[in-house]
Amino acid sequence: MSIGNSPEDDRPSVGRSLQQARISAGLTVDEVSSITRVRIPIVHAIEQDDFTRCGGHVYARGHIRTLARAVGLDPVPLLEQYAADHGGRLAPTPAAPLFEAERIRPEPRRPNWTAAMVAAIVAVVGFVGFTLFNGGAQGENTSVAADPSTAKPAKPSKAPGGKAGRGKADPKPAPSDSAIAGVPANKVTVKLTAENGQTWMSAKDHNGKLLEEGVLRQGASKTFTDSKRIDLVLGNAGAVQLFVNGKEIKKLGEDGPVQRLSYTRGDPEVG
Structure with a gap:
């Protein structure tokens, strides 16, 4: 300086x-x-x-x-x-002209009771309709949820020694560490996270239709799914953490250079 x-x-x-x-x-x-x-x-x-x-x-x-x-x-x-x-800053508008019309009115403005009544009627009708719709939806959900409880559980079979035999329970799927680990096999799923800084990104489907583009700020994530292929353009690939079909892709590139990548259902492979 x-x-x-x-x-x-x-x-x-x-x-x-x-x-x-x-x-x-x-x-x-x-x-x-x-x-x-x-x-x-x-x-x-x-x-x-x-x-x-x-x-x-x-x-x-x-x-x-x-x-x-x-x-x-x-x-x-x-x-x-x-x-x-x-230059080009807008000059502040004087306060007096804004209220000039109010000062010359012969009498004070009266409340519009007709508009208030119409608004109240609309609110009541909307509330009644919402209540009926919500009650019907809850009734449907309750009936669906109650169906499994009507079936009586099967009694455990007796073992030769007189004790009830223990049947093997169906194995429960282990929880996944990744939010997209259970991606469908018939689609390609791509998840971007701006982990080390912001980046510009663009995503298109297999028909070339633009899914989304813009600046992905640090810490933000985007997920895209298509039946065949996802095409990506990353403005700062080194800052991005990328998962393709539930698996992380390493070494996308250095910070700064633009990367153009394409992934299908059979990946991860080199894009």
């Missing part, structure tokens, strides 16, 4: 902050444009602090807010910095 300058003078510009956050998230300009629907030339211009392509302060603030959320930044400080550097 140079002598005589405030810390604000040395902080990066709005465009530079967005560019650094995008690179840290492992995203390209094309991927950010796909996420935000902001055209690629405008993304490039904003990262160079050229806001003339935005079409005005209102659109510029909207683009800054959208891009900041896509790369994991808080948009509020960036909007304040933009207003300080480029």
